[in-house]
Amino acid sequence: MPQASFDARLAALAAQLAPAPDKPEETPESTLRALWLLAAGKPASAALAMETDLPALDDGAAGRLDDLVAVRLGGTPLAYLSGRQRFMGLEFLVEPGALIPRVETELLANAALAFLRAVADPDGRRCLDIGTGSGNLAVTMAALCPGARVLASDVSEDAARIARANVASLGVSDRVSVTVGDLFGPFESEEHFGRYPLVLCNPPYVSSTQVSQMPAEISGFEPAAAFDGGFGGMGVLRRLLRDTPRFLAPGGRLMFEVGAGQGEALLKSMAAGGTYRIVEGLQDERGIVRAIVAGC
Numbered sequence: 001m002p003q004a005s006f007d008a009r010l011a012a013l014a015a016q017l018a019p020a021p022d023k024p025e026e027t028p029e030s031t032l033r034a035l036w037l038l039a040a041g042k043p044a045s046a047a048l049a050m051e052t053d054l055p056a057l058d059d060g061a062a063g064r065l066d067d068l069v070a071v072r073l074g075g076t077p078l079a080y081l082s083g084r085q086r087f088m089g090l091e092f093l094v095e096p097g098a099l100i101p102r103v104e105t106e107l108l109a110n111a112a113l114a115f116l117r118a119v120a121d122p123d124g125r126r127c128l129d130i131g132t133g134s135g136n137l138a139v140t141m142a143a144l145c146p147g148a149r150v151l152a153s154d155v156s157e158d159a160a161r162i163a164r165a166n167v168a169s170l171g172v173s174d175r176v177s178v179t180v181g182d183l184f185g186p187f188e189s190e191e192h193f194g195r196y197p198l199v200l201c202n203p204p205y206v207s208s209t210q211v212s213q214m215p216a217e218i219s220g221f222e223p224a225a226a227f228d229g230g231f232g233g234m235g236v237l238r239r240l241l242r243d244t245p246r247f248l249a250p251g252g253r254l255m256f257e258v259g260a261g262q263g264e265a266l267l268k269s270m271a272a273g274g275t276y277r278i279v280e281g282l283q284d285e286r287g288i289v290r291a292i293v294a295g296c
């Protein structure tokens with residue numbers, strides 16, 4: 001890899017690329033490496049690109065790289081260019097029809113994994129993943145928890161298609177199935193009631209009135225259904241809290257992500273509400289509640 005051409009492009013990117021707090025893995029260097037690999041025909045996430053040797057580029061590939069850098073600086077999310085994003089150490093396929101998995105969601109994924117792994121009977125490690133998006137949570141549970149079986153749903157046909165591609169590419173087709181439908185709609189039958197030790201969800205939780213203030217890189221590129229949570233950001237969340245108890249097995253848990261600043265009020269209202277006897281907040285490294293664990 002010719003160092004001079006890398007360094008010159010890196011300097012240009014570093015001068016113009018604004019850091020995105022929700023994608024800390026995307027530095028100027030990881031961005032350039034991912035675009036370099038893409039131009040060479042070897043797509044990789046920003047995280048994988050940092051671990052991959054860069055090949056030399058011929059003139060055609062160097063031209064493609066400069067075009068890709070320009071498109072990225074124009075605001076197109078890196079993961080929608082590379083088509084890849086790392087989540088929980090796994091390399092996911094990503095397309096504009098589904099939310100780009102965020103590292104912040106690993107707080108929820110790690111807690112859910114620990115809970116599911118603690119279910120003694122591997123045959124009992126059953127999970128519903130509501131609003132699966134790219135399938136990152138569903139696939140993570142199946143790939144990293146022996147025996148785990150996941151039924152996933154999403155209202156978006158595009159998201160379901162992308163999730164199914166990840167289920168196949170990450171080798172968990174025998175233990176994850178993805179259905180298109182509204183929240184628990186696909187599971188409203190006796191065979192599913194009271195059956196799941198874990199209900200998992202990363203819901204859309206941004207208040208509709210706040211959407212216009214989101215970074216254009218999110219609101220202009222990622223699907224609105226993935227982040228617009230309606231009035232107060234509570235549209236999907238309210239229904240999730242209402243409907244989950246029907247599906248939980250005895251001792252089961254609902255685990256879901258919340259927006260920064262949303263968790264404390266939600267914890268209080270859930271504790272006062274009476275439906276959930278166990279209500280616990282999970283804090284990120286800054287001490288902000290970013291996920292809630294609840295049991296009936």
Ligand SMILES: C[S@@+](CC[C@H](N)C(=O)[O-])C[C@H]1O[C@@H](n2cnc3c(N)ncnc32)[C@H](O)[C@@H]1O
Nearest residue numbers: 131132133154155156182183202203204225226
């Ligand atoms: C914040 S994204 C989460 C995606 C993925 N689970 C993740 O962690 O990145 C929320 C997902 O919920 C889906 N969704 C929104 N409303 C829904 C509904 N009523 N029923 C099912 N899925 C819904 C969206 O299409 C989107 O894929």
